[in-house]
Amino acid sequence: MHQSAFDAMRQSIVDGAPDTAGSLARAALDSGITPIDAIDNGFVPGMSYVGEQFAKRTMFLPDMMASAEAMKAAMTVLEPELKKHGLERPSAGTIVLGTTKGDIHEIGKTLVGTLLTANGFKVCDLGVDVAAEAFAAKAKEFNADIVGVSALLTTTMRGQKGVVEAIEKAGLRPRVKVIVGGAPVTRQWAHEIGADGYAKDAVSAVALARELVPQPVAAR
Numbered sequence: 696m697h698q699s700a701f702d703a704m705r706q707s708i709v710d711g712a713p714d715t716a717g718s719l720a721r722a723a724l725d726s727g728i729t730p731i732d733a734i735d736n737g738f739v740p741g742m743s744y745v746g747e748q749f750a751k752r753t754m755f756l757p758d759m760m761a762s763a764e765a766m767k768a769a770m771t772v773l774e775p776e777l778k779k780h781g782l783e784r785p786s787a788g789t790i791v792l793g794t795t796k797g798d799i800h801e802i803g804k805t806l807v808g809t810l811l812t813a814n815g816f817k818v819c820d821l822g823v824d825v826a827a828e829a830f831a832a833k834a835k836e837f838n839a840d841i842v843g844v845s846a847l848l849t850t851t852m853r854g855q856k857g858v859v860e861a862i863e864k865a866g867l868r869p870r871v872k873v874i875v876g877g878a879p880v881t882r883q884w885a886h887e888i889g890a891d892g893y894a895k896d897a898v899s900a901v902a903l904a905r906e907l908v909p910q911p912v913a914a915r
């Protein structure tokens with residue numbers, strides 16, 4: 696129904712045009728497109744296309760950086776709406792979230808954090824390039840229920856295993872659950888490294904977090 700709007704959103708990312716992406720995000724909300732639809736059907740397909748062209752060497756690092764800026768401009772408009780719209784309220788818990796050491800990809804991780812926050816979880820976002828020990832230290836400090844680890848590179852996925860080990864070493868397992876995600880991450884990888892769960896996208900990450908923290912924790 697909104698295909699031409701979605702096509703324009705996708706193109707603004709491919710063009711690396713932050714102003715256009717921001718305007719299209721605002722226009723989408725004005726026309727009744729939900730923030731999650733704009734992200735999933737408009738902006739993310741643009742990022743996927745850019746990633747494919749980068750792999751084929753028909754687009755280059757500066758192009759990918761410009762696209763990331765455009766994506767961030769769209770997210771700046773959509774994030775507050777996402778938080779307002781939230782899905783159905785779950786029982787909340789505390790989640791320490793970050794991207795693995797050596798990895799600076801933040802867009803997907805931040806989207807996961809935004810949706811978790813929108814759904815009543817308390818999110819402590821450690822940012823990107825986070826050492827395994829920092830995940831463990833913050834999990835202890837915040838009495839976290841879950842540690843969420845994002846990785847976008849095949850080389851930095853191993854850092855997710857390091858986080859599972861650091862949480863174990865800190866004596867926080869099995870109480871503190873570890874969930875993993877990111878483009879190269881699979882369910883099988885999550886199983887291999889002893890993580891408690893894998894989510895393919897931000898919406899599934901919320902569902903997974905709800906499964907892992909089934910009790911209301913308002914009393915904490």
Ligand code: B1M
Nearest residue numbers: 746798799801802803843844845848849876877878896897
């Ligand atoms: Co990079 N990059 N990048 N990059 N980049 C990828 C990941 C790549 C697949 C592109 C490609 O070659 N096709 C490739 C990785 C190849 C590989 O290892 N398999 C790659 C590469 C090679 C690199 C560099 C090495 C390039 C270079 O320097 N030569 C370099 C590495 C830098 C580093 O981290 N050390 C690099 C740099 C960059 C930029 C800085 C330019 C920029 C990031 C900017 C930023 O984040 N501020 C960038 C971008 C934008 C991408 C692509 C194009 C898009 C990533 C993105 O934001 N997607 C990406 C190609 C692609 O993924 N198609 C690519 C949109 C986002 C919403 O999706 O992040 O997948 P995603 O998150 C999803 C799910 O994965 C999931 O939910 C999210 C929302 O639905 N999810 C989780 C994510 N984390 C989760 C955690 C969970 C659960 C679900 O639980 C905890």
